[in-house]
Amino acid sequence: xxxxxxxxxxxxxxxxxxxxxxxxxxxxxxxxxxxxxxxxxxxxxxxxxxxxxxxxxxxxxxxxxxxxxxxxxxxxxxxxxxxxxxxxxxxxxxxxxxxxxxxxxxxxxxxxxxxxxxx
Amino acid sequence: xxxxxxxxxxxxxxxxxxxxxxxxxxxxxxxxxxxxxxxxxxxxxxxxxxxxxxxxxxxxxxxxxxxxxxxxxxxxxxxxxxxxxxxxxxxxxxxxxxxxxxxxxxxxxxxx
Numbered sequence: 001x002x003x004x005x006x007x008x009x010x011x012x013x014x015x016x017x018x019x020x021x022x023x024x025x026x027x028x029x030x031x032x033x034x035x036x037x038x039x040x041x042x043x044x045x046x047x048x049x050x051x052x053x054x055x056x057x058x059x060x061x062x063x064x065x066x067x068x069x070x071x072x073x074x075x076x077x078x079x080x081x082x083x084x085x086x087x088x089x090x091x092x093x094x095x096x097x098x099x100x101x102x103x104x105x106x107x108x109x110x111x112x113x114x115x116x117x118x119x
Numbered sequence: 120x121x122x123x124x125x126x127x128x129x130x131x132x133x134x135x136x137x138x139x140x141x142x143x144x145x146x147x148x149x150x151x152x153x154x155x156x157x158x159x160x161x162x163x164x165x166x167x168x169x170x171x172x173x174x175x176x177x178x179x180x181x182x183x184x185x186x187x188x189x190x191x192x193x194x195x196x197x198x199x200x201x202x203x204x205x206x207x208x209x210x211x212x213x214x215x216x217x218x219x220x221x222x223x224x225x226x227x228x229x230x231x
Contacts, residue, residue: 047169047212047223062220063120096168104216105159107180109168 001024004097004110012091014119018084022097022110023077030055030075035103038071040093041112048093052103053080057070060103087117121145121215129225132229138200140227142213147193150217159197160189162181163226164209172211173198205231 008020020038028034037052051061053071061069065084073080094114097113098106122145132138148157156176161169171180173189176196186201200207208231213224 023121027141046225049221054192060219064220098168100216102174104157104171105171105214106161107171109170112168 002028002099002108003046004112005109006095006097006113008113008115010113010114010116012087012115012117014088014117015086018087018091018115018117020082020095020097020113020115021079022081023079024099025078027078028048028099029073029078029080033102035100036073036080037098037110039096039098039102040091040108041096042090042093050082050084050095052100054103089117091115092117120220121148121222123215123222123224125211125213125227128225129228129230131212131231132200132203134205134231135202138203138207138229140198140211140213140229142191142196142198142224144194144196144215148215148217149193154208156192156196157215158189158191158196159214159216160187161212161214162207162209163212169212183196200229203231204230 003025005023012018035052039048051071053059059071068082068085094112096112097110099108124143126141158176160173163169177189188199210226210228
């Protein structure tokens, strides 16, 4: 059974860079039919797609965040990562990593990591 | 961006009764090349990540009870729970994946 696990700091200061990593348990990160993504959810609010990445390194970013987002992938470590720069309180959210078959819906999700942005 | 609008925001249904949630997209998510609607439904329970219920507007995921069904095409979609069970309480989201940025509806909170 595939498992995804987010890791990173739960507290980030305003104006700094949020850095998260997702570890994929079953080695499928290199399979050609899967993309990998990040989705966030502010407390008590809805879901916002952030970005997707393919094992080759091709990325797709949400245009609303594009100037601040960088995604990368390390297939040798079965991990992909998210960096969000110049964070503000509005970036406080539960951050989920997820798998998407062929860059579509998200069929497997991590448990999420709550990141709080504070001064 | 494609705006996804769900209705209602809140829904209270008795056990054993039918629950229907609507989702409307700001533009069609139907691809004529393959006649597929790029629309998914998720269920989220408190403290848990979303769970994929339905993809391609009507394809139930493995392990999802058959009381859950999805239908619709183009811009109008529905998720129906034919006979509500206690464990179905939660927030339901639709998502379009036809065009980036992929977008979600605002959610419908389902209660008994």
